Amino acid sequence: MSAALELRGLAKRYGSFVAVEGADLAVERGSFLTLLGPSGSGKTTILMMIAGFTEPSAGQLLLDGQDITALPPEKRAFGMVFQGYALFPHMSVAENIAFPLRVRGQGRAERDEKLRAALDLVQLTGFADRLPKQLSGGQQQRVALARALVFDPALLLLDEPLSALDKKLRAELQEELRALHRRVGRTFINVTHDQEEALSLSDEVAILNHGRIIQKGAPAALYERPRSRFVADFLGKSNFFQGVVRELGGGWLGVQVAGLRLRQVVDGPRPGLGAAVLLSLRPEKIAALGAEESADNIVEGVISAWSYLGAGFSLAVETALGVLRVHLPAWRAPFVPEIGAALRLGWAADAPTLVDDDDAA
Amino acid sequence: MMRREAGWYALLLPAFLLLSVFYVTPILQVLAISFLEPSPGFSNYERIGTNLSVQRVIITTLRICSITTVLALLLGYALSYTITLASERARRWWLLCVLVPLWISVLVRAFAWVTLLRRQGLINQTLQGAGVISEPLELVWNEFGIIVGMVHYMVPYAVLPMLASMREIEPRLLAAARGMGASRGQVFARVFLPLSMPGVVAAGVLVFIFSLGFYITPAILGGGKTLMVAEWISLQILDLIRWGLGTMMATLLVVTILVTLAVFSRVVNMRRLFGGA
């Protein structure tokens, strides 16, 4: 596969403030990439530099190997769905969608044909003469998509496309967006701060913090194998243990954490004896053990708080390792939790991951 | 972004040139004349200390403007308060009561007041007809007439900034205060009044500086007997051909206004006043 878009050392500074520092990123043709990060992480700045609205302070942008860094936005002509959609309020749905075609001076017949195809694509046939304010949020979002795709752009940029919608509609439109991406086969670049949206929509996710791309990869890989404390914490929840390596086995380590010896599988480079390490353990990877059951790592604890989540229970358990956050699916919880109840917790040696302590959360 | 902006700068030019050549220059010339005629120096300004007529007109103007400001603020506050608390539908009509007089020609308004207030005017005729008075009251061509006309002109200008700041007051605050047991008077004095104060100050500054240079209303309703600064300047220039004295007073007027504005610049937002109406 070849990269459709490549960022080389792309940076943006405002005076002494660094919004984005030296971003390197290659986006595969036809893939769905999401830039994910908290607000102020620089994700929108990167998108605006790709679109051409913000001029980079340094670095290069390549489209199919061509340098487009100096090209103004109207010459790049990427499709873009803005936050809040930016539909022209004085134009009908049809006029909005046909705008990119009108700008290019295309003839009536051609325009009408493409318009019909675009309306069809987003299932808005019959809404052509409405004004944007007469549409629901979801419909407006679809008009914005149709307008961005109608002129066959090389790239589709999406700036928080679902943030204005309520939770239920958001889930529906996530599926639609995913299907649309498969149907049109274009390269999509999405920006969001919503980790669930990023995980469910994307082929690849790039996680940003403080103007830097911290980790990039497929959603499952990012969730299962976060490389740093920030990523582990931002993508879902995690328990962290600070420990020291006391034992080196074949493919595993013995890590001393607060008086306990934990068995930990490693598949990457192994830290040496005496090295300080940080372990990240997802709450759902911890099991409540029966009296007879065994596990690679076992810790005793007492429930200090709990809440019911429908699909399961969320527990806070006081242990020698500190307070552990534990998610138990309801069907596996052997009891109704009770504050003060004792509990035996266990997890497999390959459940936690070793992460860098970037302490940026 | 610079390279994409050159075209935009060109669009600033027509207005800038028009204003520089046909507005700022003639005004700067007024300032210059005040120091140059009849002879270079500060002789015109020394008259502030020595010339009785100059002193009298300054004092009269300040007195009338202060009274006008206080009255316009008082009436304007009551009106803004009523408008703020009115229903959405009623508010539209109330606003019309403010905006229509605001834009009706100042001459027409002065004319209306003359019609009402003069010796054989409607008020005197009505009162005499009803037997309340035997001799017509002197309602116009004196300071009273000027103030009636000026306050009438200024109330809309007082209402707009006060209304803007009152409408930013969260209505639930007032209901909450009532809910906590405060009386209507307490809610007004402890919550509403303090929160609306920025608007009152803005309105006060605005009314005062507008009143200072007022010409037509005082000229018509004062009947030439009570002179305010603007009419006095006109008299110096057109009738007495004393350019030095006239321009000195004009300069003094502009400086007073600009200094007042500068001092209060944080609370007066001219653009909001006209744009938010």
Add this chain to the structure above:
Amino acid sequence: MEGGYSPGRFGRALGWATALYLVLPLFIILPVSMTDQRFLSLPHEGLSLRHYAALFASGEWFASIAQSFWIACASTILAVSAGTLFAIAAWRINRRATELLRALMLLPLIVPSIVYAIGLYRYFGWWDLLDRFAGVVIAHGVTGIPYVVITVSTALASFDVRLEQAARGMGASLRQVLAWVILPRIMPGIVSGAIFAFIHSWDELVIVLFIASRDVFTLPRRIWDGINENQDPIMAAVAMLLIVFTTLLLVVDLAVRRRRDG
């Protein structure tokens, strides 16, 4: 305002009294203008339209109305074109320097007309613009610019910058963005500005008193002489027409604004 809080009796009474004080003197003109008497008064025996008839038959008044109208039209065009371009450019550039320029544009609202009028009196003498149509148009046009700058800037302030970005991102040139996206969106602001600039010129007297005398004799100038010299009820008829005219313009303005907001 919702929330179960209403003004007290005193506040409400003073509010009503103020509103009547503002509006009643204007309403008084209607019966006076229809008086059957030869002097300014309320009608005695019945209503009469003869003062309106006299007004329309009078060449003098008619000439002044026409002259005021054309001056107002010309100066409005001047103010709207210069003011709109300025407001758009200042909005787009948006730097500290343009803020200063914007403050400069507002000067005519702050500096009393009397100061400007005596300045122009001498200045226009050099340009040979005294008592000229062009001179009055320039003076009214320049002093009308702030109204346009304010209304257009206000319209632009609520203009979503992303609309411009969206248009350019889809390939529109600057000219296309201006014509198809920005101007249609701020048109209500421009219309408002034009209405205010027009009313400003139409009513302006102080400047005219100084820079015009015989050849240019506008409507406000004729009213001024009328108020000072005679008690002819024809004045009330003129005043009534002005009130109706201004109110109509304001209603148009309100309608335009409502369309913008709606």
